[in-house]
Amino acid sequence: MKRFLGFVKKEFxxxxxxxxxxxxxxxxxxxxxxxxxxxxxxxxxxxxxxxxDLSKDETxxxxxxxxxxxxxxxxxxxxxxxxxxxxxxxxxxxxxVIIFEKNFGKKLxxxxxxxxxxxxxxxxxNTATLxxxxxxxxxxxxxxxxxxxxxxxxxxxxxxxxxxYNPELKSQHMFVPxxxxxxxxxxxxxxxxxxxxxxxxxxxxxxxxxxxxxxxQIILGKVVPYxxxxxxxxxxxxxxxxxxxxxxxxxxxxxxxxESMLYIMLSLSVGILISTVSNSMQxxxxxxxxxxxxxxxxxxxFIYPIENMDKAYDLISxxxxxxxxxxIIKSIMIKGTGFLYVWKETLxxxxxxxxxxxxxxxxxxIRLE
Amino acid sequence: xxxxxxxxxxxxxxFGSFVANDNLSFEVFGGxxxxxxxxxxxxxxxxxxxxxxxxxxxxxxxxVAGINASKNPEEIKKQIGYMSQKFSLYEDLTVKENIMLYGxxxxxSKSLIKERTDNLLEKLNFREYGDKLxxxxxxxxxxxxxxSIAVFHEPKIVFLDEPTGGVDPITRxxxxxMIYETAARGITVFVTTHYMDEAEYCDRISIxxxxxxxxxxxxxxxxxxxxxxxxxxxxIKIARPVNN
Numbered sequence: 001m002k003r004f005l006g007f008v009k010k011e012f013x014x015x016x017x018x019x020x021x022x023x024x025x026x027x028x029x030x031x032x033x034x035x036x037x038x039x040x041x042x043x044x045x046x047x048x049x050x051x052x053d054l055s056k057d058e059t060x061x062x063x064x065x066x067x068x069x070x071x072x073x074x075x076x077x078x079x080x081x082x083x084x085x086x087x088x089x090x091x092x093x094x095x096x097v098i099i100f101e102k103n104f105g106k107k108l109x110x111x112x113x114x115x116x117x118x119x120x121x122x123x124x125x126n127t128a129t130l131x132x133x134x135x136x137x138x139x140x141x142x143x144x145x146x147x148x149x150x151x152x153x154x155x156x157x158x159x160x161x162x163x164x165y166n167p168e169l170k171s172q173h174m175f176v177p178x179x180x181x182x183x184x185x186x187x188x189x190x191x192x193x194x195x196x197x198x199x200x201x202x203x204x205x206x207x208x209x210x211x212x213x214x215x216x217q218i219i220l221g222k223v224v225p226y227x228x229x230x231x232x233x234x235x236x237x238x239x240x241x242x243x244x245x246x247x248x249x250x251x252x253x254x255x256x257x258x259e260s261m262l263y264i265m266l267s268l269s270v271g272i273l274i275s276t277v278s279n280s281m282q283x284x285x286x287x288x289x290x291x292x293x294x295x296x297x298x299x300x301x302f303i304y305p306i307e308n309m310d311k312a313y314d315l316i317s318x319x320x321x322x323x324x325x326x327x328i329i330k331s332i333m334i335k336g337t338g339f340l341y342v343w344k345e346t347l348x349x350x351x352x353x354x355x356x357x358x359x360x361x362x363x364x365x366i367r368l369e
Numbered sequence: 370x371x372x373x374x375x376x377x378x379x380x381x382x383x384f385g386s387f388v389a390n391d392n393l394s395f396e397v398f399g400g401x402x403x404x405x406x407x408x409x410x411x412x413x414x415x416x417x418x419x420x421x422x423x424x425x426x427x428x429x430x431x432x433v434a435g436i437n438a439s440k441n442p443e444e445i446k447k448q449i450g451y452m453s454q455k456f457s458l459y460e461d462l463t464v465k466e467n468i469m470l471y472g473x474x475x476x477x478s479k480s481l482i483k484e485r486t487d488n489l490l491e492k493l494n495f496r497e498y499g500d501k502l503x504x505x506x507x508x509x510x511x512x513x514x515x516x517s518i519a520v521f522h523e524p525k526i527v528f529l530d531e532p533t534g535g536v537d538p539i540t541r542x543x544x545x546x547m548i549y550e551t552a553a554r555g556i557t558v559f560v561t562t563h564y565m566d567e568a569e570y571c572d573r574i575s576i577x578x579x580x581x582x583x584x585x586x587x588x589x590x591x592x593x594x595x596x597x598x599x600x601x602x603x604x605i606k607i608a609r610p611v612n613n
Contacts, residue, residue, distance in 0.1 A: 203455025
């Protein structure tokens with residue numbers, strides 16, 4: 001045990017003496033939280049919207065005013081025909097075109113319903129979804145306004161979308177779980193695989209292997225510091241997002257931390273596995289970034305909603321640990337659900353962890369031969 | 370000198386159908402400097418890995434410091450020291466921290482480590498370097514320090530795998546002085562090298578070729594036997610590289 005502790009201490013010294021490592025561990029999480037929170041905010045603000053009003057009556061005018069005055073939208077242009085739509089999207093400033101059908105107001109009055117179309121710029125799927133949702137919300141609000149005068153009247157359109165769990169549609173609430181997931185993969189998988197391959201490159205691994213330290217102690221000794229630092233990081237991110245964005249954890253914090261520990265262990269075992277298959281630090285970095293980071297960012301539901309994904313990508317994302325973890329922590333943080341709602345995902349993560357540990361132990365033994 | 374520190378009989382190591390060590394038999398005695406020579410790919414590394422408990426023999430008997438290598442490789446590790454050509458100290462730790470780490474790994478107590486560290490730094494004229502990072506040390510000093518750390522826990526045997534690769538002649542000479550001193554203390558030195566002048570310094574040398582030991586004796590006897598002026602000539606005569 002004393003041997004082991006000395007070894008762990010050395011690992012901490014490595015981390016604290018290398019300002020680059022320290023920066024990756026503590027600088028990046030803070031930077032990401034702030035960048036995602038402020039700069040890459042996916043909230044809608046002054047989104048460009050063009051109107052194609054084929055009716056030009058009092059009702060459409062009112063609705064248009066209501067949309068513009070909401071603060072979320074900014075009128076870019078008034079169109080006169082359908083043919084202009086494609087063009088205006090190409091210009092890029094307009095994210096959505098709102099079309100009122102002919103005789104909108106009259107129809108609404110006489111038939112009790114009228115139709116309008118929302119066409120959004122699908123090249124930015126997230127923004128498109130958000131903007132149409134916002135518009136629908138405003139229209140629905142308008143519905144209530146006018147139906148107030150005519151009780152029990154059918155609506156002009158009935159937006160089905162409701163904003164559960166995140167009524168203010170604050171995007172910070174959605175990305176904090178994603179950032180935690182990404183940071184943990186970054187620190188655990190990338191850093192551990194790098195630190196182990198570094199010992200191989202320097203030749204110190206040979207010396208350690210012929211020492212009385214057992215291979216399992218060497219691996220654990222390398223991993224323990226990162227486990228602790230990652231855990232501190234989770235707490236740091238949670239505190240930071242609470243202080244800066246006022247995001248509090250709705251569910252049980254203990255459950256959240258426990259699930260984080262599980263995910264940290266999973267990521268560490270991935271890191272160990274990567275280190276057993278790669279011979280150089282570059283290789284380890286490459287595998288971690290391309291193999292773990294990119295899928296985490298792109299396919300886990302962190303940035304692009306899984307619901308909007310192609311079937312094939314959806315299937316791939318089932319194999320990625322981050323998908324389950326994001327689901328778990330979103331549930332706990334934002335919906336405030338308990339363990340009963342996330343046990344399936346937890347089980348998947350546990351089995352993945354066991355699988356990776358078994359695989360890396362076997363690989364490590366083969367390499368020793 | 371009569372204690373058999375390494376005893377190898379009919380050692381065979383196979384990787385699939387490839388025979389890396391083909392029926393090796395030799396003995397190394399306490400306090401001896403044993404040169405383990407051979408061209409690249411001759412099977413030296415495989416043999417050293419078995420002797421140091423990293424790998425187990427396919428068949429044959431191997432005893433290191435009286436411990437059976439097939440049965441108890443982990444015990445062997447406590448009795449040996451190891452230093453390789455690849456540099457083995459941590460550059461971002463200080464001299465003292467490196468010593469502390471390795472001393473701790475070999476289970477020495479803190480007070481013993483402290484005492485020996487003081488002696489060591491004194492002996493190497495290293496006092497002012499104690500709290501410096503390894504990165505700040507010239508290569509020659511590092512190599513000496515790496516060797517001192519390899520024998521810091523007073524092992525029965527120390528394995529040196531091409532310890533003087535990339536080192537200037539003066540440092541090499543000083544290094545060999547350290548090796549002599551260590552052997553005089555009773556620690557067996559098991560060394561591989563590609564420098565044939567260094568082979569002349571050994572008490573006995575073995576030469577491996579294609580997995581077999583093709584010669585084993587004192588440098589003088591080998592030179593007589595093969596009618597050669599230097600060990601280098603002996604080596605070229607009998608150790609044909611596998612690739613050619």
